[in-house]
Amino acid sequence: VTIDEVTDEVDSIVAGWRCVLPDVNVSPLQILSRVTRLAKHLDRLRTDVFAHHELESWTFDVLSSLRRSSPPHEMSAGELVTATLVTSGTMTHRIDTLVERGLATRRASPSDARVVLVRLTPRGRRRVDAALSELATREEELVSVLNGPHQEALAELLRSLLASFAER
Amino acid sequence: VTIDEVTDEVDSIVAGWRCVLPDVNVSPLQILSRVTRLAKHLDRLRTDVFAHHELESWTFDVLSSLRRSSPPHEMSAGELVTATLVTSGTMTHRIDTLVERGLATRRASPSDARVVLVRLTPRGRRRVDAALSELATREEELVSVLNGPHQEALAELLRSLLASFAER
DNA sequence: TAAGATTGAGTCATCAATCTTT
DNA sequence: AAAGATTGATGACTCAATCTTA
Numbered sequence: 165v166t167i168d169e170v171t172d173e174v175d176s177i178v179a180g181w182r183c184v185l186p187d188v189n190v191s192p193l194q195i196l197s198r199v200t201r202l203a204k205h206l207d208r209l210r211t212d213v214f215a216h217h218e219l220e221s222w223t224f225d226v227l228s229s230l231r232r233s234s235p236p237h238e239m240s241a242g243e244l245v246t247a248t249l250v251t252s253g254t255m256t257h258r259i260d261t262l263v264e265r266g267l268a269t270r271r272a273s274p275s276d277a278r279v280v281l282v283r284l285t286p287r288g289r290r291r292v293d294a295a296l297s298e299l300a301t302r303e304e305e306l307v308s309v310l311n312g313p314h315q316e317a318l319a320e321l322l323r324s325l326l327a328s329f330a331e332r
Numbered sequence: 333v334t335i336d337e338v339t340d341e342v343d344s345i346v347a348g349w350r351c352v353l354p355d356v357n358v359s360p361l362q363i364l365s366r367v368t369r370l371a372k373h374l375d376r377l378r379t380d381v382f383a384h385h386e387l388e389s390w391t392f393d394v395l396s397s398l399r400r401s402s403p404p405h406e407m408s409a410g411e412l413v414t415a416t417l418v419t420s421g422t423m424t425h426r427i428d429t430l431v432e433r434g435l436a437t438r439r440a441s442p443s444d445a446r447v448v449l450v451r452l453t454p455r456g457r458r459r460v461d462a463a464l465s466e467l468a469t470r471e472e473e474l475v476s477v478l479n480g481p482h483q484e485a486l487a488e489l490l491r492s493l494l495a496s497f498a499e500r
Numbered sequence: 501t502a503a504g505a506t507t508g509a510g511t512c513a514t515c516a517a518t519c520t521t522t
Numbered sequence: 523a524a525a526g527a528t529t530g531a532t533g534a535c536t537c538a539a540t541c542t543t544a
Contacts, residue, residue: 199371296356296358
């Protein structure tokens with residue numbers, strides 16, 4: 165690793181740290197810094213795509229959880245909280261917005277009045293399906309810079325890394 | 333891919349979509365959804381680590397850019413904007429905070445009074461060095477679930493993916 | 501007129517306190 | 523009490539408008 169050209173923003177970040185703090189092992193950044201940057205780009209891509217369908221990333225998050233649940237596509241607010249990794253206060257607000265827009269309905273659970281059940285409307289279903297479809301197409305283009313085996317290898321490596329997080 | 337067990341949250345998300353929308357190719361999610369989730373976990377890890385050093389992720393972002401710049405560790409506000417991928421308004425506020433805390437100084441450029449120069453203080457330097465050192469240790473543990481060659485392979489695959497984003 | 505930084509309005513997030521039902 | 527959802531305060535972000543200097 166001596167005469168490599170600097171080809172990447174991450175490479176220069178790593179090189180910068182090595183120069184300044186030579187005793188610290190910054191090689192994990194070669195992976196983790198790229199993960200962070202990729203995630204930022206992906207976030208932008210999603211924002212763009214969803215805007216074509218009058219959705220935001222955060223509304224899509226909720227709608228897509230509902231969509232993947234078995235018909236009648238209904239989940240409790242608490243289930244949505246754990247599925248989307250946000251706080252309960254955030255979820256209350258998200259549901260407010262979705263109901264206002266006619267993309268979901270909210271009702272008290274008949275069996276336990278503390279529980280709020282959120283259900284996808286037909287309009288919400290059409291909206292989220294169209295958005296996902298376009299998103300998948302765009303993501304396919306991106307991933308296509310890697311051939312099939314490379315894609316699978318990458319998915320597997322990421323799975324291992326993710327699993328090591330989940331253990332904690 | 334018929335009798336695989338569902339081992340992962342991402343696997344079940346992908347399986348969910350395949351069931352609901354079988355005509356959409358959701359295999360890119362095997363990669364990109366894991367990237368997003370990894371980034372979320374990383375964000376939490378960084379928040380934790382930086383809290384030990386009385387820093388937040390966003391203050392660290394700025395301080396680390398300054399730290400990697402050549403002595404006297406001074407950059408213009410505009411350079412910091414491009415380095416950290418935030419808007420200029422955000423950067424103004426970040427600089428305010430860093431100056432208040434004595435981690436950086438702000439002055440007008442002598443050669444062009446429109447330009448604001450931000451410089452790391454010794455206190456800021458010690459703070460960011462300590463934070464990076466701990467972060468690197470924690471990230472090393474995480475990445476260590478993969479052996480050396482796997483780490484390199486992963487870094488290379490991510491580099492390709494990132495490059496394909498940068499082209500757009 | 502343009503470049504660079506700042507300000508202010510609006511959005512969505514978190515956290516902690518509260519209300520309701522069990 | 524405890525579980526679930528809501529409310530309100532606060533924080534950091536973006537965008538657009540503004541101010542200052544070149």
